[in-house]
Amino acid sequence: MKVPISWLKEYVDFDASPEELANKLTFSGTEVESIQTIGGDYKGVVVGEIKTIEKHAGADNLLICQVNNGREDLQVVCGARNFNVGDKAPFAMVGAKLPNGMEILERKVRGVLSRGMLCAEDELALSDDHGGIMLVSRDIPAGTPFSEVAGPPETVFGIEITWNRPDCLSIIGMAREIAALFGTKLKLPSVDFMERGEPVDVMAEVDLQDAEGCPRYTARVLTDIRLKPSPQWMQRRLTLCGVRPINNVVDITNYVLLECGQPLHAFDYELLRDHKIIVRRGFSGERMSTLDGVERQTLDKAVLIADPVRPVALAGIMGGAGSEINDNTRNVLLESAYFNPPDIRRTSSKLGLSTESSYRFERGVDIGGVDWASRRAAALMVEHADAVAAQGVIDVYPGKQENRKIKCRFSRVRSVLGVDVPDEQIVGIMKFLELQVAGHEKDHCIVEVPTFRPDLQIEADLVEEVARINGLDKVAAVVPQAKVVVDADDSVTRAVIACRSNLTGLGLMEIMNYSFLSEQLLNAVSTVDIDSRVVLPNPVSSDYSVMRNSLIPHMVDTLGRNLAHQVDNAALFEIGKVFLKAADSSISEENHICVGLMGKAGRVGLSQRRPVVSEEIFLWIKGIVESLAAAQHVDDVVFKTAEHAGMEKGWAAVIEAAGKPCGILGVVKPEIRKKWRMIEPIAIAEINAAVFVSNIFRQVQLKPIPVYPAVSRDVAMVVNESVRHEDVIKIIKKAAPRELTGVELFDIFRSEQIGACRKSMAYSLTYRSLERTLTDEDANRYHEAIKDALKNELKAEIREGK
């Protein structure tokens, strides 16, 4: 909201620079976002009369003018064309310095001497308008200093008003705040005027059918109006507030809106059928055209102002076409009303139509000030539009209530704020804010809240008033004390933090993506999951239209985008929520962990040029999952071959913990990688975090450290390619005594000698007893048994010697 300081000064006296005032307002809850100076001292700028206009021979878009500055004619080259001979405009003479810093020099423009400049509004810091030079009235003599025309420079605040303070959405509202801050009295303008016309209830009728949507409606009638421009001072104030002047009647309604925050509407009295106003709800299918020329169709249940035959205004939002002030208007019905905020909000948002008026009604105007605003506007119309005011007012206010009374306990104020505010100070603040102190007892006072403060409802609201007017700088920063809430449990969060630390310890970098993504990105990885997707009904854009049900698409995309930035190797992880829609449409959330590898991320040392093969990258990611599982104390993690829409066939495994699937890992399908131009394989794992964080705080139970030496024996064997490591392990474990404490695959090789479709696998087995030193014989006995089992069950050909 724009607030010119000179306008404020009409209602409140204060002695402070704009900066001091801005500071005081900001620290009492009304944030001054900008301080703008409009205009300047205009030294060297006078009103110039354009005497002649010629074309510039050397440039099509320039004109050469002779401009009279009251003493002599000066030649000026000008780029604008919005003027004629005889027009008058602000003329900056040589030596003048404009508010925007521009200095006027005598210079040649395309070979023609120019001795000054005709100015546009933006050059004079009056507005942003650079559409042409500014024209002033031809009545002003040439040579008049422009400062006399423009008036002194103005300071205008840009103020942000919080949602709870509709009373501050006006100059008087701001002045009331300032009066409280400076401890002075608010001065309101007079609203007295002569009522020379007929009694108003003879001239018009109001039928309030919807007291819920419109708790108060007032109407005045003003006749014999002469439409003309409004007075200069009014136009200037409107302009400073960013409102374009139109004519005296419209300007007066806008002026009163800005002045006291009450939106008004002026109808052409003659265009209201039977001079009757009906306040009612719209029917289904009803339609009307608003002032902006738009046909509004969905008026069902909207509060409407109508005459007996048609709607004439969308209550509190915008007037209707066909009943508005026009060039022939002589008689006016002036509406000032209070509309129910939720109703205005609903209609405004449904129609996508927000106006200065709806903005205020939806926050709540001063129901008690409705008639004051009407009187103020009528008085101005009598004064500035030669209006004849009808006698009296139609004021329909069926549910008028007494002002709210709130008890304010002094000790409560002090204890909530932690500030020692004296009783008298509390009472004083209430009075400065124009709140009525109805009773003042030993330990409390009773505050009667005027209608312009709908936000003050309970004692806590009064505590806030004391806090902000007394000053929050009075609140000391008490040294904090640690306090323990003994039964609070945040182990899940701490487990996730530990998980994150473990993943970074494994050399992975954490990424973070949005919770929503595009349908295309999801589809790029998989379409089998469509039913489980949560689609946003109102996304910001199609790029963010579906909640993610897997972290894999974002991971692929992240790897791909990094590759496009010439980042060839990456080891990334993300911990984040996924959102799943069940068959009954209910939505569940799961925390997932996703790991992604690209390039030589798992290779240390030299040999960085050797391309990565699928087997290598698969085993890296499996190693990460195994390491993480170990660090998080997840027991019995096994990997089983699986199929997955995003993974290459044969290169995917489901991760199981304690017999239940909890994730997937694998090498991403080439046709998916291709979309990001990824040539080398990438590997991704996705795990349900709940399973992986649930054991992390399990106590370690120390096992005895072995005291007897271990004996190790190797076994190398040739087997068919179809034999898997897990098969070998299973057989070894079955045949092994409890003294077998370790099995390690240490070599695999293939050669012509071994034969096609066969491979040699070499394992190192460790035997150890907790009770005694094993002899070679013991070890040999165990080892032979295992070798026999391998021979029998896998048809393994044991390679003797080594």
Next chain:
Amino acid sequence: MTLDEIDKIKEEGLRECDAVKTLPELEAVRIKYIGRNGFLPQIMKGLKDVSPDERSEYGRIANEFKNRVGSALDLKKAELAAGGAANGESTFDYSMPGIWRGLGAKHPISSIIEETIRIFGRLGFTVAEGPDVETGYHNFEALNTPAHHPSLDNTDTFWLETGELLRTQTSPVQIRVMEGRKPPVRIITPGRCYRRDTTDATHSANFHQVEGLYVDRNVSLADLKGTLAYFAREMMGPGVDVRFRPHFFPFTEPSVEADFTCHVCGGKGCRVCKNSGWIEIAGAGMVDPRVFKKVGYDSEEFTGYAFGMGIERIAMIKYGINDIRFLYENDARFLQQFV
């Protein structure tokens, strides 16, 4: 070869090994004792001539020969190699890059969240979390936000087909915690929030907040200021102070905005703080009695403060990140800097 002879050769081998001074000398000893034509193959060959009774003993002695001499050679080799490097005889290039997998890095948003948890943890705050998909009741109504407040609009909030919404703030977690227990409550609630903002340098439709709530007997605005001042110094550095400006939030009364001294210029005014010396960090206030009423707390007996901060904003200010989009682009060249 007799067992005694083997032992004797072994002892000799160990002595010779001990005496050598250079790697070539050591290699000669290795060839002599365990090389292809050295003693060891001879000893092994002798096994077949031993009577079955003595075979096992012979085997043991032979094995011992192999192990003892072998390890003596290894140890000496290591010793000479190390000594050689020290004497400048080695051609080893110590300047080669080290080989060990490096550490990864946490995302700056995670780092700020974890740091915040740590700081408030020292004051006895524990973490509470809640769902991203919330009810309108928890996100708005229970927080004293009237149904016609503009933040409920489709233009501001992501409503879902189920009638639920993506939470616009972490404050609903306060409600869930208070519904579940009696005071005292001392929690912080980090989490992800959503608003229908068009993404630009300072706005993101998906962002993180951390909210704090303390409800107990005799909690005051001064306690809130002290707690935030402690956080400010721990997070931003010593000398960082806090000031309050009045503001409005539906769920606190009084409501304040908390500014921290600009840690870049120390409050003198710079580009980061737009010459004000202060940076707006948190929204806060005393819990509105109307909120307590919703969760069944007695606002006469208990008071409480609540505060909320944007994690991205803190990360941006603390690390000098000038565009919020960097935080979600996941460019490895950006993330790498937080190792």
